[in-house]
Amino acid sequence: MSRILVTGGNGQIGSALIxxxxxxxxxxxxxxxxxxxxPGTVLLNLATxxxxxxxxxxxxxxxxxCPPGYANQHExxxxxxxxxxxxxxxxxxxxxxxxxxxxxxIPFRRAELHLEQSGLVWNxxxxxxxxxxxxxxxxxxxxxxxxxxxxxxxxxGSFIDTRDVAAVAAVLFNSQAEDNRDLDLTGSEAFDHxxxxxxxxxxxxxxxxxxxxxxxxxREGMLGAGVPADYTEFxxxxxxxxxxxxxxxxxxxxxxxxxxAPISFVQYxxxxxxxWL
Numbered sequence: 001m002s003r004i005l006v007t008g009g010n011g012q013i014g015s016a017l018i019x020x021x022x023x024x025x026x027x028x029x030x031x032x033x034x035x036x037x038x039p040g041t042v043l044l045n046l047a048t049x050x051x052x053x054x055x056x057x058x059x060x061x062x063x064x065x066c067p068p069g070y071a072n073q074h075e076x077x078x079x080x081x082x083x084x085x086x087x088x089x090x091x092x093x094x095x096x097x098x099x100x101x102x103x104x105x106i107p108f109r110r111a112e113l114h115l116e117q118s119g120l121v122w123n124x125x126x127x128x129x130x131x132x133x134x135x136x137x138x139x140x141x142x143x144x145x146x147x148x149x150x151x152x153x154x155x156x157g158s159f160i161d162t163r164d165v166a167a168v169a170a171v172l173f174n175s176q177a178e179d180n181r182d183l184d185l186t187g188s189e190a191f192d193h194x195x196x197x198x199x200x201x202x203x204x205x206x207x208x209x210x211x212x213x214x215x216x217x218x219r220e221g222m223l224g225a226g227v228p229a230d231y232t233e234f235x236x237x238x239x240x241x242x243x244x245x246x247x248x249x250x251x252x253x254x255x256x257x258x259x260x261a262p263i264s265f266v267q268y269x270x271x272x273x274x275x276w277l
Contacts, residue, residue, distance in 0.1 A: 001025040002060035004173060005089075007044060007080075008067065012132050013095065016166035017063060024174050031055055033067070046076040056087035061173055065095035066111075069227070071234035074110035081115050091121040091179070093172050095165075098126040098184050099238070099246055112182070123172045124182040128247055131159045131187070131268040134196070135275035142200070142276060148193050148210045151218045151239055156195075157247035158186035161263035164254050171257045183253045188262045190248040196265065203269040204276035215240070 004021055008014040009030035021028050031044035031051075043051035046067060056062065062084055066073040077094070084092060094115050100108035115122045134142070141149040165185055172178055191199075193210040200208045215236055222232045241247070254262045269276070 001027065002173070003027045003029060003058060005029045005031055005042070005044075005056060005059045005062040007031045007046070007063060008065045008095075009041075011065075011068075012130065012136075012162040013065070013166045013169070014063070016163045017169050020166060020170035021173060024170065026173070029059065044080075046080055049079065052079060052083045056084045056089050059084070059087065059089050061091045061093070062089050063093050063095070063169055063173075066108075069231050071107065071228075071230040073107040074114070075107075077111035078114045081111070081118055081120070085118055085120055089120065091123075091173075092118075093123045093125065093169050095169075096124050096126045096182075097238070098128045098186070098249075099241055100126055101182070116180075121176075121179050123178060123180075125165065125168060125172070125185055126182065127160050127162075127165045127185040128187070128249075129157050129159050129242065130165075131161045131263075131265060134200070134269075135272045139275055142208055146206065146208050148197055148200075148208070149213050149218075149221070150193060150210070151213050151215045151236075152193060152243045153212055154192050154194070155243045155245050155248065156190035156192040157242055158188075158190040158250045159196075159265060160185055160187045160254070161268050164258070164262050168254060168257050178257070183257075184249070184251045185253055186249065186251045186262070187265065188250065188255070190250060191265060199265055199269050200276050203266070203273050206277070208276060 004026050006014050006018055018028050030041045032041050033045040035043050042055045044055035064080055066076050096108045096112055100106050112124050138148055141147050197208045197210040
């Protein structure tokens with residue numbers, strides 16, 4: 001079995017991935033952005049490069065993701081790819097985002113291309129918008145006003161549960177069948193935000209609606225919440241792509257690799273019912 005380094009180990013995907021890897025016999029090393037005395041951890045801060053030259057020592061495979069809040073993803077990920085290769089890592093599974101391959105100048109795509117050309121065994125997984133955004137990023141409007149506030153019109157998205165993203169990554173670490181492939185990951189069907197609001201209403205037992213706000217209102221809200229200006233603009237660009245219909249596509253990779261249907265939005269909403277009350 002492999003020694004696998006997991007970045008973002010305390011996040012939605014990493015925290016679900018780590019137990020799956022342990023269950024299949026791997027030794028997991030969790031990267032932390034600050035020094036930690038917790039067993040099985042190593043310092044690796046991609047934003048500051050702290051630990052970059054040592055974190056990958058003795059590692060066979062790595063799950064690599066950019067920490068949230070950074071729009072210059074390639075500037076953080078490319079040095080990590082190079083450090084991993086220099087340390088003798090054999091395979092990297094890189095978390096990107098669906099649509100990143102639309103233009104080779106997109107920061108995520110620049111990191112993808114660097115990995116693909118690195119000589120390492122690789123996978124790039126590009127999930128669609130996460131279901132978990134609703135109980136994290138968008139939850140304040142739901143709790144305080146009973147509304148989802150987004151500038152995406154009537155467009156639909158094939159939202160994916162982060163637990164399915166983690167499950168797919170675990171399969172990739174345990175198989176060579178998908179080596180050197182990129183995979184766009186989605187849920188099983190696309191919903192617009194009125195449909196999402198209806199599901200949340202049914203689960204919560206109260207009325208939750210959707211308000212299509214302006215881009216400027218979204219910008220002001222994010223900046224007011226302390227989101228960095230460059231990351232705010234990055235989010236507005238991908239929200240515009242959502243509004244244009246690019247998030248509605250459904251792919252077969254999750255059921256094909258996991259042998260089951262993706263987690264449904266109803267199941268996700270039920271699992272997080274306390275967030276909607």
